[in-house]
Amino acid sequence: MQINFEHNQSAHCESGTASNLLRFHGLILSEPMIFGIGSGLFFGHFPFLKVNGIPGTTYRIFPGLIFSRTCKQLGIKMKEQTFRSETKAMEELDRILEKGMPVGLLTSVYYLPYLPAALRFHFNAHNIVVYGKKDGKYLVSDPVMETVTEIAPEDLQRARFAKGALAPNGKMYYPIFVPKEINLKRSIVAGIRRTAVDMTAIPVPLIGVRGIRFLAKKIAGYPKKLSERKSSLYLGNIVRMQEEIGTGGAGFRFIYAAFLQESSSILKQDWLMDISKEVTETGDKWRDFAYDAARICKDRATSGESYEKLSSMMLDCADREENIFTKLKKITL
Amino acid sequence: MEKDKVPQQDSNILEGKVKMLKYAVDENGNYTKVPSVGWEPETIVLSLAWDEIHEKIDAVRKRVLANEISPIAYFMEKEMLDIPLLSQYVGYFSFQVKRHLKPSIFKKLSRKQLEKYAKAFQITKEQLLDISLDNK
Numbered sequence: 379m380q381i382n383f384e385h386n387q388s389a390h391c392e393s394g395t396a397s398n399l400l401r402f403h404g405l406i407l408s409e410p411m412i413f414g415i416g417s418g419l420f421f422g423h424f425p426f427l428k429v430n431g432i433p434g435t436t437y438r439i440f441p442g443l444i445f446s447r448t449c450k451q452l453g454i455k456m457k458e459q460t461f462r463s464e465t466k467a468m469e470e471l472d473r474i475l476e477k478g479m480p481v482g483l484l485t486s487v488y489y490l491p492y493l494p495a496a497l498r499f500h501f502n503a504h505n506i507v508v509y510g511k512k513d514g515k516y517l518v519s520d521p522v523m524e525t526v527t528e529i530a531p532e533d534l535q536r537a538r539f540a541k542g543a544l545a546p547n548g549k550m551y552y553p554i555f556v557p558k559e560i561n562l563k564r565s566i567v568a569g570i571r572r573t574a575v576d577m578t579a580i581p582v583p584l585i586g587v588r589g590i591r592f593l594a595k596k597i598a599g600y601p602k603k604l605s606e607r608k609s610s611l612y613l614g615n616i617v618r619m620q621e622e623i624g625t626g627g628a629g630f631r632f633i634y635a636a637f638l639q640e641s642s643s644i645l646k647q648d649w650l651m652d653i654s655k656e657v658t659e660t661g662d663k664w665r666d667f668a669y670d671a672a673r674i675c676k677d678r679a680t681s682g683e684s685y686e687k688l689s690s691m692m693l694d695c696a697d698r699e700e701n702i703f704t705k706l707k708k709i710t711l
Numbered sequence: 712m713e714k715d716k717v718p719q720q721d722s723n724i725l726e727g728k729v730k731m732l733k734y735a736v737d738e739n740g741n742y743t744k745v746p747s748v749g750w751e752p753e754t755i756v757l758s759l760a761w762d763e764i765h766e767k768i769d770a771v772r773k774r775v776l777a778n779e780i781s782p783i784a785y786f787m788e789k790e791m792l793d794i795p796l797l798s799q800y801v802g803y804f805s806f807q808v809k810r811h812l813k814p815s816i817f818k819k820l821s822r823k824q825l826e827k828y829a830k831a832f833q834i835t836k837e838q839l840l841d842i843s844l845d846n847k
Contacts, residue, residue, distance in 0.1 A: 389732045389744075410734070410742070430791075488791070494725040496757055500791055524730055524746070541799040611763060614756040621753045632712060632734040636742035658736060662712055672752030675759055 380510035383480050385519040385526045389633055392444045393418060394521025395482050395505035400454070402480055403556040414637030415451050415569040416444030419630055420576055421699075422585050423593040429543075432615045435593065437629030439576070441503030441544060442484075445551075447572070451565040455555035460547040464539050467548035468531065471508065474552060480509040480519075484549040486540030490520070492527045502544040508534070566641045567711055573634075574707035578700060587703070590696035598689035609685070610675040617668045617675070628661030628668075635661060645711070653702060660698045667691045712736070714743060718750035724757060725749060764791060775842055781817030782842045783808070786832040789845075800831035 383402055386409075388394025393413040400407055413419070420439040427434040438444075449456050461467035474481050487493060487501045510517040515528040529537075538548045577586040584592060593616070600609040620629040635657035642650035667688065674684050714735045721727075730746040737743050771788045774780045787797050798808045810816050811824075820828075822836070829836045838844050 387732050387744075387746075389734060492728070494728040496724045496726075496761065497729070499760075500796075522729060522731075542796045610759065614759040617752060617756045618760060621750070621756065628712070632742075636734045639742050655740075658712070665712065668752045672755040676755045 379475065380512055380517060381475070381478055381480050383507070383509035383519060383526075386521070387524050388521040390418070390438070390630065391505045391521050392441065392503075393633075395507055396445050396448060398507055398519060398521060399480060399482055399553065400556065403553050405452075405454075405556050405560070408636075408640060410633050410637035411566075411640055412448050413444060413630070413633050414573075414641065415565045416446075416448040417569050417572040417576060418444045419573050419634045420585075421587070421589045421629075423589050423596070424584055425596070432611055435616050435619045437620055445505075447569070448565075449553075451568055452560045452562075453557045454553055456551050457554045458549065458551045460549045462547075464535055464548065467538060467550070468535055471550060472511070474550075475508065475510060479552050480507050482507050482551045483534075483538060484546035484551075485534075485537035486546065489533060489537035489540055490529065491533055492518075492520070492523070492529065500540070500542060502540050502542060502546055563645055563711055566645060567709055570638075570641070570706050570709050574703040574709075577703040578707065587696050587700040590692060590699065594689045594692035594696065597692065598686055601685050606678055610678050613671050613688075614675045617671045620664065620668055628664040631657055631661030631664055647709075650709075653705060656698070656702050660695055660702065663691065663695050663698065667695065714738075714745055717745045717747050719748050720751045720754070721748040722751070722754040724754050764788075772842065778814050781812050781814050782839055783817065783828055784812050785842050785845075786828070786834065786839065790832055792831075797831060801827045803827075 384398070386394070386398055386401075388397060388409045390409070390413065393409045393416065396412045396416070397407055397409045400412075407415075416439075418438050420436060422436045423433065424435075425433040445456075448454070459470065461470070471481055471483070483506050484502075485504050485506055487504045488498050490498070490504070490506075505521070507519040507521075508516050509519055509526075512528070515530055516534050517526060518529050519526050538546055540546060580586055583589065597613070597616075600612060604612065635654045638650050638654035638657060642648060642654065670684075670691065671688055674688070712733070712735045714737045717733050717735050725748075730748055733745050733747045734742050735745045768785070768788045771780065771785050775782050775785045783797075787793070792800070794805050794808050798805045801808065803811075811820060811828075825836050825839055829839045832839065834845075
């Protein structure tokens with residue numbers, strides 16, 4: 379059994395899955411549009427949340443929120459289920475597929491055999507769509523892959539029931555109500571405002587522009603505080619999160635610029651086009667940071683000077699983003 | 712980032728299986744999607760992360776071969792698991808898993824217990840008992 383499902387590759391798994399699933403239900407929204415309406419852009423550095431002893435950094439909002447915010451804004455109703463029993467989870471998946479509906483699944487990247495080994499870390503919040511079953515294998519539309527692929531039931535089951543942080547517990551979801559008419563303009567404005575608040579107005583020093591400055595200061599102190607090896611591991615992780623699965627080397631800044639560009643013509647507000655350009659420029663600055671940081675990691679350079687330079691590059695990004703989102707906060711219909 | 716500046720530096724780290732999709736601006740300043748085979752800084756930090764993991768695996772392997780620690784430790788490192796995570800997969804308490812890391816106690820594990828570990832590591836019981844069979 380196979381559902382006629384259109385697969386489009388995307389830069390980010392969550393917004394891509396949402397875009398592909400909603401298109402099946404007749405709502406055509408681009409990936410950047412969903413990323414923007416769902417307020418996907420973010421920054422956070424959490425020194426106390428360590429993975430393998432390395433502090434966590436994120437350039438986008440927490441997993442699952444892009445999707446739930448988009449649905450809320452657009453009035454889409456989703457059915458979401460998690461399971462205790464692995465067998466029941468697979469039966470329920472089959473039952474919905476039998477009805478002719480593609481299903482979104484939360485999986486661990488580590489247990490998806492079709493991905494290249496180098497990308498398979500224990501990351502439990504990867505989104506894929508399963509759109510049918512053929513010769514005992516599930517047909518998969520994984521938004522980071524160029525084309526559709528397939529997976530054996532036992533592998534899928536394992537990936538759906540990976541354990542640890544953000545354990546998916548077999549989570550599956552599909553739209554049960556998609557409105558014919560949506561208020562796109564209002565949703566865009568609400569999405570932008572929320573990102574502007576996330577980035578500039580949350581009084582927690584680890585988040586948004588303040589988070590970027592916080593991390594910049596930490597980086598300047600790495601060579602003094604950490605061993606040579608630790609410094610480059612910490613720094614490498616910051617860059618890795620920035621680059622994580624197809625973000626154009628700019629921690630999702632380019633997707634956001636694409637969103638602002640699209641919004642500019644939908645809302646007929648030309649100034650958003652200028653802001654989009656500014657976001658692109660900032661994205662390029664983040665890329666420069668990634669480039670220099672990766673060099674330092676590779677050479678295991680420990681001179682305080684190079685870390686100082688990285689720190690000031692990041693502070694520059696913070697200033698730019700503060701400026702951008704202070705302007706965007708004032709957006710109206 | 713301009714369309715023609717989207718990096719295309721293939722390092723084969725992705726085994727040619729995936730091209731990443733990047734958003735970049737075209738000549739007219741409009742955003743489009745451009746596939747990329749890779750970017751050097753990306754590759755550097757990714758390989759750095761893997762080098763670290765491989766070094767750890769090698770270190771544990773040596774300790775297992777010297778009979779300082781049980782093979783569970785080796786496969787745990789290889790599967791990038793830690794004690795709390797592994798204990799969830801096998802259904803034992805952390806302190807039990809910790810005990811099973813001792814070679815003397817590992818020797819006494821029942822077949823059923825070994826099979827639980829083997830299943831968690833996606834290997835056979837024989838592989839678990841003899842890590843020299845594992846040459847990856």
